[in-house]
Amino acid sequence: MDGGGGAAATAATKWRTDASRAFQYYLDRSTPHATGRWLGTLAVAAIYALRVYLVQGFYVVTYGLGIYLLNLLIGFLSPMVDPELDPSAAVDGPALPTRGSDEFKPFIRRLPEFKFWYAITKAFVIAFLMTFFSVFDVPVFWPILLCYWIVLFVLTMKRQIVHMIKYKYVPFSIGKQKYGGKKSGASSSSSKD
Template identity: 75%
Template structure:
């Protein structure tokens, strides 16, 4: 009798593994198609967050899941607001820092956690937390106001430290689009009218 494991690796895969692989490829295909559509992606995530909040409100439970979700999102936010290369480490190693004057070399702000990965991680976190609200084992009884106050204090201290870091190294993690220069158009038309 011939061995089935001789040639193609897909012959050894079980039908379940093949279906999972096929599902993953379809998921990745549609995920890739959403990449350029930031506003609809974030709108969908906000809708998901609203549905999750309504679920937690009506169930009156799962506060520990919500607290863990808040801590996870705060961690993602720090990665989103931080540069890929920390200026503290960069300045101590080779003397290079982020540009502070117009004559300095331009270095674009590159995030430690890109926007798409930030969005995808938050969306997966909300989906996971929503599914967890259907299992009573995750509904640990806690006094939720203490968790809320602790999270607000943690958020405030973390953001204060992050903003101080931004001010110290003079970087802004947001760009408001491509910079536009309008000076050349006006000067060309006025110099053309003087030549006549």
């Protein structure tokens, strides 16, 4: 009789391993397709928002989701090595240049874009699943939660922007100079004439 239970456990373990491997395969294949990934996440977020709107509840779940997303955003906008928190670590690893004469070092995020996307998508899916259990539908006056979240967002972003200005970094590649390649030799010789 124990042989049947052992075979079922082995089959369940094999199925879980195969499912995990297939999930990781498709996750790895989605890595270079950032626009498609984010569009999918926007679709999941829209479905969640529609669900909350139609049910007229689960505001505490939405508030918790908002706080979690704000925490992820701070990790996404922060450098891997923060000179304000640990100045000694700046010597060992990649750090932000603090003076104009410092060598250029690229901005390395504490939370990479792929992990940021994955965590946001997973959070929306979990929050969506929570809307099917009435235990999470705590009655609350939602405008207070919304006001409190907006205050938290403004204060947190203000602190982050002040940090960016103080240490002179921009966490986005929009507007940064890019290498344009070598200029042709003919244009440089004609400019000497």
